Amino acid sequence: MLALLVEARRVSGLPAAPADAGFGAHRHEGGRLSRACPLACLQLSTRVRNALRNDRNCTAKTVGDLLDLLWSRDLHEVRLMGARGVREVHAELLAAGFSVPRLG
Ligand SMILES: [Zn+2]
Numbered sequence: 001m002l003a004l005l006v007e008a009r010r011v012s013g014l015p016a017a018p019a020d021a022g023f024g025a026h027r028h029e030g031g032r033l034s035r036a037c038p039l040a041c042l043q044l045s046t047r048v049r050n051a052l053r054n055d056r057n058c059t060a061k062t063v064g065d066l067l068d069l070l071w072s073r074d075l076h077e078v079r080l081m082g083a084r085g086v087r088e089v090h091a092e093l094l095a096a097g098f099s100v101p102r103l104g
Pocket of ligand 1: 027
């Protein structure tokens, strides 16, 4: 099975490591979502993705970056994120098995 995956990757010409750490295509290291994963690994709405991408002050590229933003409450300051966006990120990170702060 692994050989098949390696072969498929070789044929499709995909690089072994993600070239774009933000929203590009990627396979989890070890097959599991981790802090090192790009934001693309989370099931986020287009609205939230655009808010993260378009705010010049927001440099979050990985799941870990997003977790840190949530904990520091800086996520609330991201332009166009809004309370709904924060709740969505919170729910997604919780569902992914990460420890998240209480929303209040
Ligand atoms: Zn991943």
